[in-house]
Amino acid sequence: MTATDRGRRAFLGGLLAAGAVPRITWADAGAPAFLSAAARPDGNYVLCGIGEDLKIRFERPLPARGHAAAAHPVRPEAVAFARRPGTFAVVLDCATGDQKAKLTAPAGRHFYGHGAFSQDGRLLFTTENNFEAGRGCIGVWETSPGYRRIAEWDSGGVGPHDIRRLPDSDTLVVANGGIDTHPDTGRTKLNIPTMAPNLAYIEDGEVVETAALPARLHKNSIRHLDLDAHGTVAFGMQWQGSGPVDVLVGTHTRGSAPKLMTADPGVLRDMDGYIGSIAFSGNGKQIAVTSPRGGVLQLYEVETSALAQVVAFEDVCGVATVGGRFVATSGTGQVRSLGRTQAKTAEVVGLAWDNHLVRL
Template sequence: MARTGRRQFLGGLLAAGLIPKPTWADAGSPVFLSAAANPDGSYVLCGIDAALDVRFKIPLPARGHAAAAHPSRPEAVAFARRPGTFAIVIDCITGLRKARLESPLGRHFYGHGTFSSDGSLLFTTENDYEAGQGRIGVWDALDGYTRIDEWYSGGVGPHDIKRLPGTDTLVVANGGIDTHPDTGRTKLNIPTMAPNLSYFINGVVVETAMLPPQFHKSSIRHLAISKRGDVAFGMQWQGDQMPQALVGTHQRGSPISLMTASTDQIRQLDGYVGSIAYSGNGNSIAVTSPRGGVVHMYDASTRMFFRDILLTDVSGIASLEDTFVVTTGTGQLQSMTRGDSNFSGQIDVKWDNHLVAI
């Protein structure tokens, strides 16, 4: 059969559903994604399975931050570290690049993105640095990741973005910090910061949740979503005095709630939450602080601190059922529950900021 005829024949079988479409199982059944740095200084995106073994390492052109996993295809979008201007779409079976996203002129990415429930659209958080506004980029994942729309993010400095389970409602963490490439990572508007959570349906803000006024220097950065749609968030403090809280939760239609911890416990975090996750059953929330070298756990119902685990340069965290898994800049992969902590492995990489559940 001629090459063109064979291609048409296989295409017809695929369209008819007679050839199984590739799934994440074909990529080694990873349950997590994480960017990392190799000992030689090169950068990779890794897939990690439920046994905490690395199933693939795919080269990246520069340092990564977080990733977005397609809900059905074995395909990942690796985002450059803020203020990067590119994202790479990767076939996680072949390791080949499928597309490269470039932020529009006058923009940069914030290192995070998420897919629509059917995987047809990708949403990215971006900074319009001349206007001092956050934007959400909309990309068509069915047409080579063509950019098709953008929205005002509902605030300044949108960092993380998540989709509420079973819906196409998006929640955006507007950190409130204005930056400009001409001044690097310098924060330009600390006195007037106004962080918020903004909820979107079809590009329209349907709800905004604000912190109490005394917390306006608490930059909301990273999000976790429970299976029932509760939102937890970690903050990074931009004030001079020690903050009163660095972790909060929100349910739509209600005010923001903040986690309770002692002064010494809050001091451990050194003003900085790197990543956050809900346990699979939604009963616990865990956060990491690479600056403090510590993991904190909170009871989601009482909103009370109940445990800390010291771990050097810990940052990435995600849940596997009712177990938390963390990564560190020293190469550790560690699992932990409410009462136990089990060292799981040492990998010859430096894990980057986030561990992303697939």
């Protein structure tokens, strides 16, 4: 525990001792702008809060490698998820460092590394694999008291990975990657010839809309999502075919067909068929995507659906937006801010960032 953490604990403890019941906010956790899992050189794993200035606000221990996190909309609380096919998720009080709860996937299920809260923070939704049935499911957890599982919904497809809540609603959008796996065979992909990825929209447990790719792209696994302020979905894909692919990025608006982004085939080859993370710019006019395999970050213009910029960035994966600029993280420990007129890079010695940068 750092001196800053001890100070926060003492301050909060003093308020409680005095009979005050403060409303604890993310400011009490150092006002981070982002969350990211990371690996330490000693082999341990942590969840970190990162400020807009790219400095570390806190580190909280994890029991194993993390993938992504879900930030509670009201209090400084985060759920850190294990990497697929992990079966744990831990609930952390980011202000004090306490572990508030631990979620365990039920028998026959494992997590996919992502989750989303309801608008009021009363419910948590987790993407999971019902691996005996070969179907995706959404776990529904009541957050108080103690994160109790209360329901399970069909995800609308196979291999659900990322999940987001549409702005100002409790409608969920799920990236069903289409890939069937089973813990007995690790991360082996069992159904590549018959893959059928989609986006599924879920309201109160019912799949109310799905959007699929053209048949020629059925091996393009839809994996990661972001949303603009109006609910347009940006999605990044991971190609499972044997030859080259001509698209890895798309957008979708409910009631329409997916809109696919174009790029030169040679530039797409640099991504090695793999999008690791995706993010809208703050004004919704650009989309950033990353490829740790290719060591590349790409920027697409939403209006033209065309590639606008390519940035070399070794082992880049996490990306999010804040204050009119993108921020990206890499497995080498870099945190880089990218704007139209400015760029800044911070080197975080001793941390290797994992896949995702989660905007608070």
